[in-house]
Amino acid sequence: MISFAILGCGRIGRMHARNIKAHPRAELVGVYDVVAKAADEVAAELGSRVLGSVDEALNDPKIDAVFIASSTDTHVDLITRSAKAGKAVLCEKPIDLDIARVEACWTEIGKLDPLVMIGFNRRFDPSFKALRDRIQGGELGRLEQVVITSRDPAPPPVQYVKGSGGLFRDMTIHDFDMARYLAGDIVEVQAMGGNLIDPGIKEVGDIDAAMIVMRAASGALVHINNSRRCSYGYDQRVEAFGEKGMLQAHNRRATTVEAWGAEGTQARDPVLNFFIERYFEAYMAEINHFVDCVEKHEKPLAGFPEGREALRLADAALESLNTGRSVRLDG
Amino acid sequence: MISFAILGCGRIGRMHARNIKAHPRAELVGVYDVVAKAADEVAAELGSRVLGSVDEALNDPKIDAVFIASSTDTHVDLITRSAKAGKAVLCEKPIDLDIARVEACWTEIGKLDPLVMIGFNRRFDPSFKALRDRIQGGELGRLEQVVITSRDPAPPPVQYVKGSGGLFRDMTIHDFDMARYLAGDIVEVQAMGGNLIDPGIKEVGDIDAAMIVMRAASGALVHINNSRRCSYGYDQRVEAFGEKGMLQAHNRRATTVEAWGAEGTQARDPVLNFFIERYFEAYMAEINHFVDCVEKHEKPLAGFPEGREALRLADAALESLNTGRSVRLDG
Amino acid sequence: MISFAILGCGRIGRMHARNIKAHPRAELVGVYDVVAKAADEVAAELGSRVLGSVDEALNDPKIDAVFIASSTDTHVDLITRSAKAGKAVLCEKPIDLDIARVEACWTEIGKLDPLVMIGFNRRFDPSFKALRDRIQGGELGRLEQVVITSRDPAPPPVQYVKGSGGLFRDMTIHDFDMARYLAGDIVEVQAMGGNLIDPGIKEVGDIDAAMIVMRAASGALVHINNSRRCSYGYDQRVEAFGEKGMLQAHNRRATTVEAWGAEGTQARDPVLNFFIERYFEAYMAEINHFVDCVEKHEKPLAGFPEGREALRLADAALESLNTGRSVRLDG
Amino acid sequence: MISFAILGCGRIGRMHARNIKAHPRAELVGVYDVVAKAADEVAAELGSRVLGSVDEALNDPKIDAVFIASSTDTHVDLITRSAKAGKAVLCEKPIDLDIARVEACWTEIGKLDPLVMIGFNRRFDPSFKALRDRIQGGELGRLEQVVITSRDPAPPPVQYVKGSGGLFRDMTIHDFDMARYLAGDIVEVQAMGGNLIDPGIKEVGDIDAAMIVMRAASGALVHINNSRRCSYGYDQRVEAFGEKGMLQAHNRRATTVEAWGAEGTQARDPVLNFFIERYFEAYMAEINHFVDCVEKHEKPLAGFPEGREALRLADAALESLNTGRSVRLDG
Structure with missing residues (x-):
C-alpha cells in the first residue's frame, strides 16, 4: 500500500x-x-x-x-x-x-x-499504449510516419493563455511527448502557426492553430496539427505508418450508437468533450503505473527527462515559428 | 461476339x-x-x-x-x-x-x-459474391447463420402491389435466392408479416413488412427482414456467421465522405437509393456471366431451377404466414 | 446511504x-x-x-x-x-x-x-439505453423492426446446460427482456433452433443456436438470433428500425485501434469477450438505478413483472420450437 | 458530339x-x-x-x-x-x-x-469533389485546416525517378493541386523529406517520403504527407477541418465486405491499389467536364494556370527542403 x-x-x-x-x-x-x-x-x-x-x-x-x-x-x-x-x-x-x-x-x-514521474496521461491511454506496444512489437516494420491530431473543444480564456507559456508549451507539449513516445528522439522541428479562432489570443501574442513537422533520430517523420477549437468534441487521434502497415487510434464516444436517416447514415455521437472523461482510463492507468514503479523501484514511462525533452521541443517549435527556419536539436 | x-x-x-x-x-x-x-x-x-x-x-x-x-x-x-x-x-x-x-x-x-438464366442480379454484386466465395473457400468454417436485411426505399403504387403476387413473390424472391446462394437448399420456413406502412397495401390483401426464419439442409439458420419503406435509402445487407468468424456485406454510397459536427460524427451519405444505381456493377457482371456461359456452354449461376426454387420458398412463406405453422419443403 | x-x-x-x-x-x-x-x-x-x-x-x-x-x-x-x-x-x-x-x-x-428489481443488466448498458431513450423520444417515428444479435463467446459445460432450463430460459431470457424494453409487450412468438456446435448439448435435450421472430402489441416485428459460440468475442448488438430511420448499438472493444495491412484494412480488436467486462458500465448503472429507486421509492426499470414476462416468452418460444406453430400470448 | x-x-x-x-x-x-x-x-x-x-x-x-x-x-x-x-x-x-x-x-x-485543361483527375473524384462543394456551400464555416494523405502503393523504378523531376514535381504535384482546389491560393511552404524506402532513389538525388506544411492566403493551414510505398494499397485521403465541423474523404475498396474473426473484427479489403481503378470514376468525370467546357465554351476547373501553380508549389517545396527555410510565394 x-x-x-x-x-x-x-x-x-x-x-x-x-x-x-x-x-x-x-x-x-x-x-x-x-x-x-x-x-x-x-x-x-x-x-x-x-x-x-x-x-x-x-x-x-x-x-x-x-x-x-x-x-x-x-x-x-x-x-x-x-x-x-x-x-x-x-x-x-x-x-x-x-x-x-x-x-x-x-x-x-x-x-x-x-523517482520523478511527469503526468503525461496520454501515454497511458489504452489505445495509444496499444499503438506503441504494437509498433515496438514489430507489426509495422520500420516506423516511417506519425500523424498526431490534437484539437481542444474550445479555447481557454485569454487571461489563461497569457500566462500559459503559449500554445506549444501549454497544449502541444502533450503531442511533443506523444511524438517521442511513438517515434523516439526528435532531431529537427519545423512549425507554422495561425490565428484563426480568437483575436484575443493574437493580442496576447499567441497562436490558436498550428501545424508542425519533425524528424526523429530514426528517420521517421512526424506531423502534429493543433486547434484551440473543435466543434465535434476533443479530437485526439494518432496514426502510425510503417513499412508493413498502419495503425490508427481513434476518438472515444459515450456510446456505440449509429444513427441512420434521410440526412445521413452511420452517424455516431460527438466525441467525448472533456479531457477528464476522454482520458478517464488513462488517468487511472497513470496512477497504477506510478504505484507499480514505487513498489518495484522501477523507472516510470514518463520521467523527468521526458518532461524536459517535451519542453525543448516546444521551444524549438517556437523558434521555428519565429524564424521560419527548420530547427535542429542536439542528441 | x-x-x-x-x-x-x-x-x-x-x-x-x-x-x-x-x-x-x-x-x-x-x-x-x-x-x-x-x-x-x-x-x-x-x-x-x-x-x-x-x-x-x-x-x-x-x-x-x-x-x-x-x-x-x-x-x-x-x-x-x-x-x-x-x-x-x-x-x-x-x-x-x-x-x-x-x-x-x-x-x-x-x-x-x-441455357436459361434467371436475372437474380444480386448474385453478381461484388460484395455478395465475395461473401459466397469466401464462405465456400472455408473462411467461416461451417456456416451457421445468415441474416439478410432487404428494405426498399419506398412502397410501390398499390395498383402495382395488387398484381405483384404479394411481397414474398415480388420482393422477397430476391432474398430467398440470396439465402439459397449462400446457405444452399432450404428445408423449413417460418414467416411473420405486418402492415406497418401503407393501409392501401393491406386493402389489396398484402403485407408491407416481414420477418422470416428458415433452416437450410446444411443445418444453417437464415433470417430475412423486409420493409417496403426505408428512410435512408435502399438497405441491402447480408451477414454470414460461422464457426470461425463472420462476414458482412454492407450498403453502398455515392461517396466515401464522413461528416463530423456538433450533432454527430462520422456521418456518411444516405445509401444508394435506386436499385439500378445500387446494383450497377451487378447488372454488368450478370450480362458478363451470361455471355461467358453462352460462349463456353456452361451452366449459369442462376438457372431455371434457381428461379423455381425461389418461388417455392415464397409459396412456403405465404403458407406459413397464413397458417402460423412452420412449413417443411421436400428436398 | x-x-x-x-x-x-x-x-x-x-x-x-x-x-x-x-x-x-x-x-x-x-x-x-x-x-x-x-x-x-x-x-x-x-x-x-x-x-x-x-x-x-x-x-x-x-x-x-x-x-x-x-x-x-x-x-x-x-x-x-x-x-x-x-x-x-x-x-x-x-x-x-x-x-x-x-x-x-x-x-x-x-x-x-x-421493491423487487431483476438483474436485467443490459437495460443499463449506455448504448442500449440510448437506443431506448431515442426511440421513445420519437427519433424513429413509429418503431417497425428490431433485430437483436446475441452470441456467447463459448458454450457452457454440458453439465451446466443440463440444469439451465434450456437456451431460451438461460440465455435468450436477456434478449426477450431487451425485446420488451425496446418494443413493449409481445403478443406472438415463432422459434427455430438448431444443434450446430456441441453434440453434448443435443444429448441433454437442448439447442445451441436459435432464430426467433416475434410480434409486439404495437405491431413491431422483432428478430433474435442466438449462438452459444462466437469466435470474435461476445457479440451483443441491437438494431431498431422505424418510419424515419434506424439506430444501431454495436459491440464494445478494449481500444479504438484500427490496423491496416496487406491482408486487410481498418481491422479492429476482437470484441470484449467476457460479460463482466462487456457490461461493466451497465452493472454499475444497474446498482445506481436500484439505489435511486430505494432512495426515492420509485419503481425499477426492470421489476418482478419484467422477470415474469421474459420467462413467459421463453416458454412460448419453447412451445413454438416443439410444435412448429406460432404461439400467441394473451395481453 | x-x-x-x-x-x-x-x-x-x-x-x-x-x-x-x-x-x-x-x-x-x-x-x-x-x-x-x-x-x-x-x-x-x-x-x-x-x-x-x-x-x-x-x-x-x-x-x-x-x-x-x-x-x-x-x-x-x-x-x-x-x-x-x-x-x-x-x-x-x-x-x-x-x-x-x-x-x-x-x-x-x-x-x-x-481552352487548355490539365489532367488533375483527383478534382473529379466524387468524394473529393463533394468535399469541395460542401466546403464552398458553407458546411464547415471558415476552413481552417486541410490534411492530405497521399501514398503510392510501390516506388517506381529508379530509372523513372531519375527523369521524373523529383517527388514534389512528379507525385506531390497532385497534392499541391488538391491543396489549391480545397484551400485556394498558397502563400507559404515548408517541407521536410526523407529516404526511408529505396536507397536507389537516394542515389539519384531524390527523396521517397515527405511531409509538407503550407499556409493559404485565406489563413488555412495545409498538411501533405507522402510515401512512395504503402503496404495496404494506394492511400488517398483528405480531411478538411473548419469552424463548424470536419469532412473526411476516405479510400475506396472493391467490396463493402467486413470480416470478423479471432484475430480482428470489421476488417475491410485492402484499398484499391492501382490509380486507374482508384480514380476510374474521376477519369470518366474529367472527360465529361472537358466535353462540357468545349460545348459551352467555359473555363475548365483545372486550366493551364492550375498546372503552373502546382509546379510553382513543387519548386517552392524543393527550395524549402534544400534550405530548411519557409518559402513565401508572391500572390
Whole structure:
C-alpha cells in the first residue's frame, strides 16, 4: 500500500485524489492547498486529512509519495524539495515553462536518482499504449510516419493563455511527448502557426492553430496539427505508418450508437468533450503505473527527462515559428 | 461476339440494352416491345434495329440469345418459345407467379437442356459474391447463420402491389435466392408479416413488412427482414456467421465522405437509393456471366431451377404466414 | 446511504459486492453464502462482515436492501422472505425456471407492493439505453423492426446446460427482456433452433443456436438470433428500425485501434469477450438505478413483472420450437 | 458530339481513349504515337484511325480537341501547337518540369485565350469533389485546416525517378493541386523529406517520403504527407477541418465486405491499389467536364494556370527542403 499526499486541490488535483482513493494499493493520507477551502473539500469528500503545509507532508515518514497538482510555477520548487525529502514524485505537466529552470532542477536533484514521474496521461491511454506496444512489437516494420491530431473543444480564456507559456508549451507539449513516445528522439522541428479562432489570443501574442513537422533520430517523420477549437468534441487521434502497415487510434464516444436517416447514415455521437472523461482510463492507468514503479523501484514511462525533452521541443517549435527556419536539436 | 435481341423495352429492358451495348463481347442486334414507341426509342438511342415480332427474333439464325425483360405474365411463354428455337435465354425474375406454370414450363423444355438464366442480379454484386466465395473457400468454417436485411426505399403504387403476387413473390424472391446462394437448399420456413406502412397495401390483401426464419439442409439458420419503406435509402445487407468468424456485406454510397459536427460524427451519405444505381456493377457482371456461359456452354449461376426454387420458398412463406405453422419443403 | 447484504458470493455476487462498495451512496454491511469460504473471501477483500444466515440479514433493521446472487433455485424463496421482511430486493435473473412458481411468488408478495428489481443488466448498458431513450423520444417515428444479435463467446459445460432450463430460459431470457424494453409487450412468438456446435448439448435435450421472430402489441416485428459460440468475442448488438430511420448499438472493444495491412484494412480488436467486462458500465448503472429507486421509492426499470414476462416468452418460444406453430400470448 | 484525337498511346493514353469512346457525346477520330505499334493497337481495339503525324490531327478541321498523353517533355510543344491550331486541349499533368518553359508557353499562347485543361483527375473524384462543394456551400464555416494523405502503393523504378523531376514535381504535384482546389491560393511552404524506402532513389538525388506544411492566403493551414510505398494499397485521403465541423474523404475498396474473426473484427479489403481503378470514376468525370467546357465554351476547373501553380508549389517545396527555410510565394 503506497501512501500519498496531494499538493494542490484544484480540478485536476481533485480528480487525482479520487483516483488514488479508488486504487486498491494506494491510500490518500493527506491533502494540501494554499487555498484552505479547496483542501477542506477534498478531505471531506474522500475521508482524508488536511495538511497544514507542504513540509508537513515532506516530513511525514509515513508518506511515500507526493502528487504535485499545484500551479505550474510551483512545480520546480516542489519537485526539488520532495526529491530531497526522499519522496516519490508524480507531477502534473509541464515541469516549468522555462527550460533553464528545468535544467537547473535536474542538475540539483538528478544525482539523487529520484523517482520523478511527469503526468503525461496520454501515454497511458489504452489505445495509444496499444499503438506503441504494437509498433515496438514489430507489426509495422520500420516506423516511417506519425500523424498526431490534437484539437481542444474550445479555447481557454485569454487571461489563461497569457500566462500559459503559449500554445506549444501549454497544449502541444502533450503531442511533443506523444511524438517521442511513438517515434523516439526528435532531431529537427519545423512549425507554422495561425490565428484563426480568437483575436484575443493574437493580442496576447499567441497562436490558436498550428501545424508542425519533425524528424526523429530514426528517420521517421512526424506531423502534429493543433486547434484551440473543435466543434465535434476533443479530437485526439494518432496514426502510425510503417513499412508493413498502419495503425490508427481513434476518438472515444459515450456510446456505440449509429444513427441512420434521410440526412445521413452511420452517424455516431460527438466525441467525448472533456479531457477528464476522454482520458478517464488513462488517468487511472497513470496512477497504477506510478504505484507499480514505487513498489518495484522501477523507472516510470514518463520521467523527468521526458518532461524536459517535451519542453525543448516546444521551444524549438517556437523558434521555428519565429524564424521560419527548420530547427535542429542536439542528441 | 454474342448477338442479343431484347424482348421488352421498359425501364429495366432499356438498362439491360445499354449494358449489352457496352459489353465488349456482346452486340444488340434487335429490340422488341408490344409498345412500338418503346422499342423505337431504345433502337434509336443504341443504334439497334426494331424487330416486328418475337418470331422475327426467334427465327433469325444470327441471334444467339434473347433477353426477356417483358412483363412477368409473358415470361413462361417467351422462355418456352425461345428455348425451343434454340436460343440462349436470360430472363428477368420471377419466372412466373404460379408455381404450377413454372413446373409445367420446365417439364416441357427441361429435356432440351436449354441455357436459361434467371436475372437474380444480386448474385453478381461484388460484395455478395465475395461473401459466397469466401464462405465456400472455408473462411467461416461451417456456416451457421445468415441474416439478410432487404428494405426498399419506398412502397410501390398499390395498383402495382395488387398484381405483384404479394411481397414474398415480388420482393422477397430476391432474398430467398440470396439465402439459397449462400446457405444452399432450404428445408423449413417460418414467416411473420405486418402492415406497418401503407393501409392501401393491406386493402389489396398484402403485407408491407416481414420477418422470416428458415433452416437450410446444411443445418444453417437464415433470417430475412423486409420493409417496403426505408428512410435512408435502399438497405441491402447480408451477414454470414460461422464457426470461425463472420462476414458482412454492407450498403453502398455515392461517396466515401464522413461528416463530423456538433450533432454527430462520422456521418456518411444516405445509401444508394435506386436499385439500378445500387446494383450497377451487378447488372454488368450478370450480362458478363451470361455471355461467358453462352460462349463456353456452361451452366449459369442462376438457372431455371434457381428461379423455381425461389418461388417455392415464397409459396412456403405465404403458407406459413397464413397458417402460423412452420412449413417443411421436400428436398 | 443504502445498506446492502449480499446473498451469494460466487463470481457474479463478488462482482456486485465490489460495485456496491464502489458506489458513493451504498455500503456493503454483510455477505452470506452457503459455502462459508466464499463469503469469507468477499468479506476479507471488501472489509465487510460475514453473516451467519439469511435470517441474520433479514432481521437486521440496519439493512435496507438484499442483493440475491445465489443459485436460481433459491431465488423465489429468498425474494419471498426478503419482501416479507420489508427489504428492497435486487435479484439476479431469472426469477425461476418454472413459470408456475414465479406466478405463485407474485401472488404471495405482490400485494405487499415490494421493491423487487431483476438483474436485467443490459437495460443499463449506455448504448442500449440510448437506443431506448431515442426511440421513445420519437427519433424513429413509429418503431417497425428490431433485430437483436446475441452470441456467447463459448458454450457452457454440458453439465451446466443440463440444469439451465434450456437456451431460451438461460440465455435468450436477456434478449426477450431487451425485446420488451425496446418494443413493449409481445403478443406472438415463432422459434427455430438448431444443434450446430456441441453434440453434448443435443444429448441433454437442448439447442445451441436459435432464430426467433416475434410480434409486439404495437405491431413491431422483432428478430433474435442466438449462438452459444462466437469466435470474435461476445457479440451483443441491437438494431431498431422505424418510419424515419434506424439506430444501431454495436459491440464494445478494449481500444479504438484500427490496423491496416496487406491482408486487410481498418481491422479492429476482437470484441470484449467476457460479460463482466462487456457490461461493466451497465452493472454499475444497474446498482445506481436500484439505489435511486430505494432512495426515492420509485419503481425499477426492470421489476418482478419484467422477470415474469421474459420467462413467459421463453416458454412460448419453447412451445413454438416443439410444435412448429406460432404461439400467441394473451395481453 | 466532340471529336478527339489522342496524342500518345501508352498506358494512360489508352485508358483515356477508352473513356472517350465510352462517352455519349465524344468520338475518337484518330490516334497518334511516335511508336506506330502503340497507335495501331489502340486504333484496332477501339475502331479508330491511326494518324500519320501530329500535324495530321492539328490540320484536320473535323477534330475539335486533342488529348495530350505523350511524355512530359513533349507537352509544352504540343500544347502550343494545338492551341495555335485552335484545338481545345486536354493535357496530362505536369505541363513541364521547368517553370520557365511553362511560363514561356503561357506567354506565347495565353493571349489566344485557348481552352487548355490539365489532367488533375483527383478534382473529379466524387468524394473529393463533394468535399469541395460542401466546403464552398458553407458546411464547415471558415476552413481552417486541410490534411492530405497521399501514398503510392510501390516506388517506381529508379530509372523513372531519375527523369521524373523529383517527388514534389512528379507525385506531390497532385497534392499541391488538391491543396489549391480545397484551400485556394498558397502563400507559404515548408517541407521536410526523407529516404526511408529505396536507397536507389537516394542515389539519384531524390527523396521517397515527405511531409509538407503550407499556409493559404485565406489563413488555412495545409498538411501533405507522402510515401512512395504503402503496404495496404494506394492511400488517398483528405480531411478538411473548419469552424463548424470536419469532412473526411476516405479510400475506396472493391467490396463493402467486413470480416470478423479471432484475430480482428470489421476488417475491410485492402484499398484499391492501382490509380486507374482508384480514380476510374474521376477519369470518366474529367472527360465529361472537358466535353462540357468545349460545348459551352467555359473555363475548365483545372486550366493551364492550375498546372503552373502546382509546379510553382513543387519548386517552392524543393527550395524549402534544400534550405530548411519557409518559402513565401508572391500572390
